[in-house]
Amino acid sequence: MADRFYTPEMLGPGEFVLAGAEGHHLVAVRRFGPGDTITLFNGDGNDYPAVVLGTSKKSATLNILRVEPTDRELPFPLVVASALPKGDRADFLIEKLTELGVSRFVPLITARSVVQPKDSTVEKFNRAVIEASKQCGRNRLMTIGPPRTWDTFLKLADLPATRFVLHTGEGLPGFGERGGSVVAVGPEGGFTPTELDAALALGWRAVSLGTRVLRVETAALTAAALLGVPR
Secondary structure (H helix, E strand, O other), X not given: OOOEEEOOOOOOOEEEEEOHHHHHHHHHHOOOOOOOEEEEEOOOOEEEEEEEEEEOOOOEEEEEOOOXXXXXXXXXXXXXXXXXXXXXXXXXXXXXXXXXXOOEEXXXXXXXXXXXXXXXXXXXXXXXXXXXXXXXXXXXXXXEOOOEEHHHHHOOOOOOOOEEEEOOOOOOXXXXXXXXXXXXXXXXXXXXXXXXXXXXHOOOEEEOOOXXXXXXXXXXXXXXXXXXXXX
């Protein structure tokens, strides 16, 4: 797979100037020059193979050769909503959810949340999604939703019909099915009984990942990996 660079701009065959942070990275960090080949993507589902025509200090002039429709996405929507783990573990979570093909991530604010999302959280996570997509080959970006309180999140109308909430209670089943779904992951202390009851009253299903208590990011990634396997 050729080295990949992201731009939010519309793309098509012909000459294109890649500037900004990605242009600087191509020229100054990766040191690509005339004749080198790369791939551009903008999140529309296509790859855009290109050849470097020339470079300046912070930009590169490219010739986009063609449009290549490339499907590397799951065949169904997969939404993960999770309380945020501490420190760099949140960045790790976003990176790996992107690699696993999750279509949308929603930061949750719950009664026991330790980390409270800031105004800059969505922007920071969007940058992490782009970097992970460059590495893993995705050409549609995982969407980062605005932080939601638990009550607000449960009332969202645009979630998949199959809805799971992770819990550590005894006797709970596993997922038991695959396909388009949403899974909610609580903070380190788990969802409160009131929060769990609110979800169950709206038709959510409580499921377990086993007898061990997992960290937030471990639970979220395990659930995404299990649910991302096609039927």
